Amino acid sequence: MKDLRDTPLLVVEDLSKRYGARIGCVDVSFDLWPGEVLGIVGESGSGKSTLLSCLAGQLAPDTGRVLYQGHDTLEMGEPQRRTLARTDWAFVHQNPRDGLRMGVSAGGNVGERLMAVGARNYGAIREAATDWLGRVEIDATRIDDRPRQFSGGMQQRLQIARNLVTAPKLVFMDEPTGGLDVSVQARLLDLLRGLVRDMGLSVILVTHDLAVARLLADRLMVMQGGHVIEQGLTDQVLDDPQAPYTQLLVSSVLQV
Amino acid sequence: MIEIKNLCKSFTLHNQGSAVIPVMTGAHLRVAPGECVALTGASGAGKSTLMRMIWGNYLAASGVIRVGDLNVAQASAREIIALRRDTLGYVSQFLRVVPRVPTLRVVAEPLLALGTPEAQAEARAMDLLERLNIPQRLWQLSPTTFSGGEQQRVNIARGFAHPYPALLLDEPTASLDGANRAVVLDLIAAAKARGAAIVGIFHDEAARAQICDREVDVTAFTPMPAGVAP
Incomplete structure (x- = not known):
């Protein structure tokens, strides 16, 4: 299937962002390969959300390069970057309200992203929206309801449908299961895993939940104080952590 | 197929006074295709540690762990992921799955990851579950609620779904009844017959005697405490 000779989808070189004297993230470099899920873990303030x-492309770094399929996304113009964000990229926010339009119907939320990439046929858009609601396990009868009538878990699934309907290649996820009940989380994790595999998605997943990271991520980066202090295969980083901070992080998780 | 040379491992516990605990030194192992080698030694001697290092789960301090063409001790995460997908299988003692995923899916997953068509992957999964006596009414349920023995068998089915050229088996017959134990031994024998190189931990002595070609006592690789003559 996937081949070691493939080229990386995303190449990040020496990325740094400071807020005045305060450090956001410093000298972050990594490659992301097609179909790979990279987890970024660390506690609040470690720089993972800044990264x-x-x-x-929501925040301009001070230095460094971000190459998407060989194109420097920091050099490209704003219209090009916006096109990328609407087509090849997707962003799943922790709070569904940040990624959905709460006053628009569920079907409208999904259809809107299709229309943004040029879809015009109402029947086809509605059909795609219905299909996607089904794939994220939202009953088709809810297609005309507003997201605010949905539970938190449903809102999150709707946000995922809205993001994936245009078949992006790279998905950024910021704590996608944060703030959800454990049972709802499990359902979402299962759903995400299936979508990642079936669509061959590459994902950059920010989470502070090591259990979520273990189940979803192929590879992990551990951040502390804006620096990447350890990275590697997910189970290796969690079962044989090398850095003092990672050892502390792993040993602090309560066992159930 | 599997070749280990001069492998060393220690753990540094940074949050416990930076204690350094050497756990393995100068380990050697060679497993040819079609061969099954049992790791022996008392509890704590390092059998699981050695197995986890072959799997890429524990980092080696130094030495070589060659599985097929890859030196796991030096490999990138991406190379190890590819190795685990194509070449190296692992039946651990514990089943770790996403809650809610049906048993049939759990077993078919390694094949799906290789791009096997869904129908074919599920047919293979059904065959294995049937042979391992997992009742059909359980196939659509998540194995997280199953008994220990059932979970063990689901884990085995998953580990044998794809014909990996190399296999790691951690106590594959523990907590199984006689009939299921025989099925598992048959599966291992079949894997050997098709040329798989197997490293196993078996506390079940009869199983070990029946299925393994050689035993390697890992006590030989246990570092001696300072001041104690070997």
């Missing part, structure tokens, strides 16, 4: 925002 994600810089990668997704």
Whole structure:
């Protein structure tokens, strides 16, 4: 299937972002390969969300390069970057309200992203929206309901449908299962795993939940104080952590 | 197929006074295709540690762990992921799955990851589950709620779904009844017959005697405490 000779989808070189004297993230470099899920873990303030925002083009880094399929996304113009964000990229926010339009119907939320890439046929858009609601396990009868009538878990699944309907290649996820009940989380994890495999998605997943990271991520980066202090295969980093901070992080998780 | 040379491992516990605990030194192992080698030694001697290093789960301090063409001790995460997908299988003692995924899916997953068509992957999964006596009414349920023995068998089915050229088996017959134990031994024998190189931990002595070609006592690789003559 996938081949070691493939080229990376995303190449990140020496990315740094400071807020005045305060450190956001420093000298972050990594490659992301097609179909790979990279988890970024660390506690609040470790720089993982800053890094994600810089990668997704929502925040301008001070230095460094972000190459998507060989194109420097920091050099390209704003219209090009916006096109990328609507087509090849997707961003799943922790809070569904940040990624959905709460006043628009569920079907409208999904259809809107299709229309943004040029879909015009109402029947086809509605059909795609219905299909996607089904894939994220939202009953088709809810297609005309507003997201605010949905539970938190349903809202999150709707946000995922809205993001994936245009078949992106790279998905940024910021704590996608945060704030959900454990049972709802499990359902979402299962759904995400299936979608990642079936669509061959590459994902950059920010989470502070090591259990979520273990189940979803192929590879992990551990951040502390803006620096990547350890990276490697997910189960290796979690079962044989090398850095003092990673050891502390792993040993602090309560066993159930 | 599997070749280990001069492998060493220690753990540094940074949060416990930076204690350094050497757990393995100068380990050697060679497993040819079609051969099954049992790791022996008392509990704590390092059998599981050695197995986890071959799997890429524990980092080696130094030495070589060659599986097929890859030196796991030096490999990138991406290379190990590819190795685990294509070449190296692992039946651990514990089943770790996403809650809610049906048993049939859990077993078919290694094949799906290789791009096997769904129908074919599921047919293979059904065959294995049937041979391992997992009742059909359980196939659509998540194995997280199953008994220990059932989970063990689901894990085995998953590990044998794809014909890996190399296999790691951690106590594959523990907590199984006689009939299922015989099925598992048959599966291992069949894997040997098709040329798989197998490293196993078996506390079940009869199983070990029946299926393994050689035993390697890992006590020989246990570092001696300072001041104690070997």
